[in-house]
Structure formats: C-alpha cells, structure tokens
Amino acid sequence: MGLFSFIKGQFIEVIEWMENTESIIYQFPAYDHAIKMGAKLIVRESQAAIFLNEGQIADVFGPGTYTLSTQNMPVLTALKSWAHAFNSPFKADVIFVNTANITDQRWGTTNPVIMRDQEFGIIRLRGFGKYAFKVNDPALFMKEVFGTKSHFSPEQISGTLKSIIVSGVSDLLAESRIPIIDFALHYDELSQQGITKFQSQFNAIGLELTIFLIENISLPEDVEKMIDKRSSMNIAGNLDAYMKFQTAEALREAANNPDGGAAGTGVGLGAGMAMGQIAGQMMRPDPVQSQTPSQVPVPPQADHTVPCGSCQHPMSPTAKFCSECGAVRAEKSFCSECGQQLEPGMKFCSGCGTKV
Incomplete structure (x- = not known):
C-alpha cells in the first residue's frame, strides 16, 4: 500500500x-x-x-x-x-x-448599548441583523487567521467578526444622532455606513465585508410601554374621554377578578357603581351644546333710560344727577293704595287712579 x-x-x-x-x-x-x-x-x-x-x-x-x-x-x-x-x-x-461570499452570518448585541437620545434621554438599545464576508487576500488571510490548518469553517471566525460589528454598531448609532423613534426610517443608510466603518478591520485580516444589514433596533420593554401609552393618548385626542375610558377598563378588570374574595366583592360593587356614574357622565350631553340657540340664556341687557323728575330729560339708570338740570334723581316710589310702581312725573296711579 x-x-x-x-x-x-x-x-x-x-x-x-x-x-x-x-x-x-x-x-x-x-x-x-x-x-x-x-x-x-x-x-x-x-x-x-x-x-x-x-x-x-x-x-x-x-x-x-x-x-x-x-x-x-x-x-x-x-x-x-x-x-x-x-x-x-x-x-x-x-x-x-x-473566495465566494460567506452569507447568512448573524450578529446581535449581547448586552444593551447605552446611548443618549434627544427626546428620551439616556436609554438602552439592542440590535441584531445579518452580514456576509469573503476572502479578498488569501495570503494575508492565511498569515493572520488560519495559518497552516487543513480545515477552517466560518464558525471559527464568526465570534471575532461579530465582536468587530457589535463594537462598531455602538459608535455608529451614537454618532448618527438619529432619534430612536426614527431609526426604522434609516436602516438602509445605517447599514451602508456600517460597511464603510467596519471595512478597514475586515481588510486587516484579509477579508471583505460585502453585506451588512440592520434588521431591528429595539428598546427596553418599559420604554416601549411608555411609547405605546403616548401613542394611545395622541390617538385618543380628548384626554378627558381617554381617562374615563382607562378608568372604566381598570374598574371592569377589578370587578371581574374571581379571586378577590370578600374584598373583590366590595371592589366589584364599587366598580359597578363607578362604571354606572362614568357611563352616565359620558352619555350625558353637554348642557350648553345640547340647547338650541333660542334656549341658550342671553345675558340681561341694560335698562332703558328714565326721564328726569324735574325736566323730563332722559337719564341713565345708574346716574344720580340729571345732566340737563342737575336735579337729584328721584328714588322709585309706589302707590299707597295698590302698590303699583310710580314713574317720575306721574300725577295719578296708572293702576288704581289714586292721586299721587
């Protein structure tokens, strides 16, 4: 043999x-x-x-x-x-x-990336995506990476490449100064910038980064809940109606709690009464908006002028002296027989004819 x-x-x-x-x-x-x-x-x-x-x-x-x-x-x-x-x-x-493209390689942040956002302040981000690479300098790749090995798989270098990408993504997101709300609009631009940013480190070991994709950049769960609440408030528009709706939902959940025991029963009764009140308030029309134009109260108009008791010149109801003769405005008087109000200058009561 x-x-x-x-x-x-x-x-x-x-x-x-x-x-x-x-x-x-x-x-x-x-x-x-x-x-x-x-x-x-x-x-x-x-x-x-x-x-x-x-x-x-x-x-x-x-x-x-x-x-x-x-x-x-x-x-x-x-x-x-x-x-x-x-x-x-x-x-x-x-x-x-x-030297063909080694595709379908994945990257992702092991720990959250801390950065400062213009709207939310200091936040923590996570991201993941895919990338592809190929050998563009076989001699350099052999000297720097695989040496004289007879077998070398992509998995043997994926850890190093992933570290290069994750470290660079942290700088990339911070330097972009893009608000986190708008990240989804800039995935393509950030991906192209990532290829440019990481290329020199890949070339140093005889490789070329051919594809870099950002699939998602996510926020912590508590921050996402706050964003959802803000979106709900913006959609609701009427804050008063939104608060009533939220209260009604919370009371309904409390009333439907089967494990509350006696306390749950009390909460359920109170919830039912409160829901009835809220429903009545929400269904009750606005008293001003429900009235027709003829039913809307009109503010009282000012009284007409009254004649001066001496010269019969018209006087304002609030004037104390006549602007024509200077006489003191006469106080209101009433008929001694029937109680009818007597206008200044009257000699007989218009109600019963009694002489003033």
Missing part, C-alpha cells in the same frame, strides 16, 4: 478542489507533499490556490488553468534555484481558499 501510494504520488497530473464542504480552506492531499512539475492546476471561480514551500508562501494562483512550470511559478522557481524547466517532482503544500 505504501509503495503504491508513493508511485501514485509521483504521477499526480491534476490539482483541483471540487467544493463539497462548508470549509473556507482545503489542503490538497499530495503524498509526501510531492507535486510533479508539469502537472495541471485548475482553480475555479471563487477559489484561490496557495503554494507553500517549507512553510513559506511561494505562489498564489487565481481562477484559471495552469501548467506548473518555472515560467508560471516565479517565486517557487527562485526559492528552488531552478535554472531550467524539468518534470521532476517538488515538495510543496497546496491550499485552496474559497
């Missing part, structure tokens, strides 16, 4: 990776790390091939088909000091790297 594998290794003609694994990298299984000079190398789209010589990166190949020779392996040729092309095997490690 060992001899057969050795002989087979000497005649490896095709080096390729048919992707059937979720790993980002694939180490080609060459026997004793021996590759025949003149073999064919096939690198498919969304792949890259890294040749290692004694642990050192010798050459990196992009998509295409290559015949291994000193002409297209300049670095390895220099390391081996080959002056001429020949078909003798050489020892090297070949690592394929998947």
Whole structure:
C-alpha cells in the first residue's frame, strides 16, 4: 500500500478542489507533499490556490488553468534555484481558499448599548441583523487567521467578526444622532455606513465585508410601554374621554377578578357603581351644546333710560344727577293704595287712579 501510494504520488497530473464542504480552506492531499512539475492546476471561480514551500508562501494562483512550470511559478522557481524547466517532482503544500461570499452570518448585541437620545434621554438599545464576508487576500488571510490548518469553517471566525460589528454598531448609532423613534426610517443608510466603518478591520485580516444589514433596533420593554401609552393618548385626542375610558377598563378588570374574595366583592360593587356614574357622565350631553340657540340664556341687557323728575330729560339708570338740570334723581316710589310702581312725573296711579 505504501509503495503504491508513493508511485501514485509521483504521477499526480491534476490539482483541483471540487467544493463539497462548508470549509473556507482545503489542503490538497499530495503524498509526501510531492507535486510533479508539469502537472495541471485548475482553480475555479471563487477559489484561490496557495503554494507553500517549507512553510513559506511561494505562489498564489487565481481562477484559471495552469501548467506548473518555472515560467508560471516565479517565486517557487527562485526559492528552488531552478535554472531550467524539468518534470521532476517538488515538495510543496497546496491550499485552496474559497473566495465566494460567506452569507447568512448573524450578529446581535449581547448586552444593551447605552446611548443618549434627544427626546428620551439616556436609554438602552439592542440590535441584531445579518452580514456576509469573503476572502479578498488569501495570503494575508492565511498569515493572520488560519495559518497552516487543513480545515477552517466560518464558525471559527464568526465570534471575532461579530465582536468587530457589535463594537462598531455602538459608535455608529451614537454618532448618527438619529432619534430612536426614527431609526426604522434609516436602516438602509445605517447599514451602508456600517460597511464603510467596519471595512478597514475586515481588510486587516484579509477579508471583505460585502453585506451588512440592520434588521431591528429595539428598546427596553418599559420604554416601549411608555411609547405605546403616548401613542394611545395622541390617538385618543380628548384626554378627558381617554381617562374615563382607562378608568372604566381598570374598574371592569377589578370587578371581574374571581379571586378577590370578600374584598373583590366590595371592589366589584364599587366598580359597578363607578362604571354606572362614568357611563352616565359620558352619555350625558353637554348642557350648553345640547340647547338650541333660542334656549341658550342671553345675558340681561341694560335698562332703558328714565326721564328726569324735574325736566323730563332722559337719564341713565345708574346716574344720580340729571345732566340737563342737575336735579337729584328721584328714588322709585309706589302707590299707597295698590302698590303699583310710580314713574317720575306721574300725577295719578296708572293702576288704581289714586292721586299721587
């Protein structure tokens, strides 16, 4: 078996990776790390091939088909000091790297992000979403991340990438100065800004952030309840009617409490009476609004002028002296027989004819 594998290794003609694994990298299984000079190398789209010589990166190949020779392996040729092309095997490690998008990666805040909002003051936020990345520099990715591993899955780096994103999201939300009520209107803009903000950190390890999505930014439950109450008040419009409605709902719940015992019975009776009063108040029409224009009381008008007792010049009801003759305004007098009010200047009672 060992001899057969050795002989087979000497005649490896095709080096390729048919992707059937979720790993980002694939180490080609060459026997004793021996590759025949003149073999064919096939690198498919969304792949890259890294040749290692004694642990050192010798050459990196992009998509295409290559015949291994000193002409297209300049670095390895220099390391081996080959002056001429020949078909003798050489020892090297070949690592394929998947450069396609690694999609459906999730991020989310483990702990709430504390920030200051213009309307609500200091608040705590949580957020989550998705992102995608790909390898854009295979050699750098190998040096900084996976080294010489023969298997490396996205899960092995997702923790690091998630930390980069969550840390950056905190700054992104704070720097945007967008009110929390309006965050939903700016998810697309914030996502694009996030790609720009995080890209340098991804590039530092040979990766590229291709997609960053904010799916939701949520508030603590107590803050959301306060927002719901404020919305309800705005919808209700009439604060008095809204308060009556809220009181009626609270009393109804108290009256329907089956576990209240004697206290619950008392509350139920009181709730019933209170609900009746509230219903009566809500159903009772406004006394002013329900009256017709003819029924609305009209404020009393001022009395007509009265004649002066001396010169009969018209006098204001509130005047004490006549503006014409200066006489003192006569006080009201009544008939001694029938009690009829006597106007100034009258010589006989208009009610009974008695002489004044």
